Amino acid sequence: MDAPVKFRTAASPGTVPVDPYRAFIFPNNxxxxxxxxxxxxxxxxxxxxxxxxxxxxxxxxxxxxxxxxxxxxxxxxxxxxxxxxxxLDVDAPGFSIEDWATPFVNMPMLDLERERFAVLLAAAVRHLRSSDRALTIQAIGERHGIAPVNLSRIENAQRSFEEWNAPTRLAIAELFGTPSEAALRARIDQLHRAGELDPWMSAVSDPDERLRRTRERIAGLHAELRGEAAGAPTAPATIATVGDPAATIPVRGIAGPDGLVLDQETGERIPPPPGCGAQVIALRLCRATLGAGLPGQAILFIDPDRYPVAGGLAAVREPRGFRILAVAAGMDG
Incomplete structure (x- = not known):
């Protein structure tokens, strides 16, 4: 593998800071x-x-x-x-994000012009949303068809504009009220020249800001692992399960029509896995789900305190019960 490029672009006024390692927010061992x-x-x-x-x-x-x-x-x-x-201690002597990221990237292939526009676009979307409070994540999804996961990637410059498919590129242009990609680029360049994007660019692609946030995340995890997260945001309440017979939850789930799992108790009780939120639900699937992936008698723990992730499962609540879906991400996110 080629050696990674080691550089950073100055974040002086009027320039575009390009941090090629901005995607690596949690270096670890x-x-x-x-x-x-x-x-x-x-x-x-x-x-x-x-x-x-x-x-x-x-x-x-x-x-x-x-x-x-x-x-x-x-x-x-x-x-x-x-x-x-x-x-990891990102301030330890000898640590560099360039060396740490080497197994995961081939940095000499970096296209600086694409990276530059990705950062400008991310800053422009943040600027647009901050100036129009009606542009919520839900509203953008409904009006422009940009899924929340894709909006997050755009706002964090995790993908160059050219890597999005044609419908997504057009949706981004429409978000800015521009009729074409060329008009979108002209609009963003105008915002950049006017200095309106400067307040947002450091949050997107400044190495010092990335490092600061990484330090905070790692320090928070150290404190949480020690049970000393004083002053930190309160984590969702969890259920104790060790040595506490009362800390069990009812198993729900009766087979319904068309793959629906009815929200009815089975009479069983079971302790939830460690780390589950206080609202966790134990749901018996009643039938083989997602091919051979889960047997019919499997019990699925549904935790509303967690977000679905690609490759996992999600439970959609319907009036009579639950429908279990696989969460996947296509080439466009």
Missing amino acids: IRELRRRAGYQKLIGLSHRLPGLTYIRLSKIERGEVTARAHELIEVAGVLGVAPDALL
């Missing part, structure tokens, strides 16, 4: 400790972690998303290390 434990491929570790989807685990290891404390505990348990051993 998981890859190194996984390989040291004998798991040369991530899929091998994933098979030992039924509570984590492969896609979620991959994004955590690659530093693209921040792990939750209970996820670190699960991974560390399989690897036989302390959970905080998975965390």
Whole structure:
């Protein structure tokens, strides 16, 4: 693999800061400790972690998303290390994000012009939404057909404009009230020249800002793992299950028509897995779900305190019960 490009663009007024490592918000030791434990491929570790989807685990290891404390505990348990051993000190002598990211990227292929416009577009979307409070995530989805996951990627410059498919590029142009991609580029260039995007660009693609946020995330996880998260935002209440017979929840789920799982109690009770929120629901699926993936008698824990992730499952509540769906992401997100 070619050596990574080591550079940063100055964030002086009027320039566009291009941080080629902006996607790596959570550098960590998981890859190194996984390989040291004998798991040369991530899929091998994933098979030992039924509570984590492969896609979620991959994004955590690659530093693209921040792990939750209970996820670190699960991974560390399989690897036989302390959970905080998975965390990196980004201020340690010798650490560089360029070296850490080398296994995951081929930076010499970076297209600076595309990167520059991706950052400008991200800043422009943030500027637009801040100036029009009616442009909520839901409104943008309904009016312009831009899914929340794609809007997040646009606002964080996680994909160049050219990588989006034609309908998405047109939807972005329409979001700005422009009839074409050329008009969109002219509009964003106008905003940039007027200095209206400057307040937003550092949040999108400034290496110092990325590092500051990474420090905060890692410090918060250290504190949470120690049980000393004083002053931090309160985490969702969880249910204690060890040694507490009362800390069980009823199992729901009666087979309904057209694949629906009716919201009725079965008379059983079961302790939920550690880390579940206080609103967790235990749902018996009643029939084989998603091909051979889940047997008919499997119990699915539905936790409203968590967001669905690609590769996982989601439960949609209907008037009489639940419908179980697979969460997937296509080429356009």
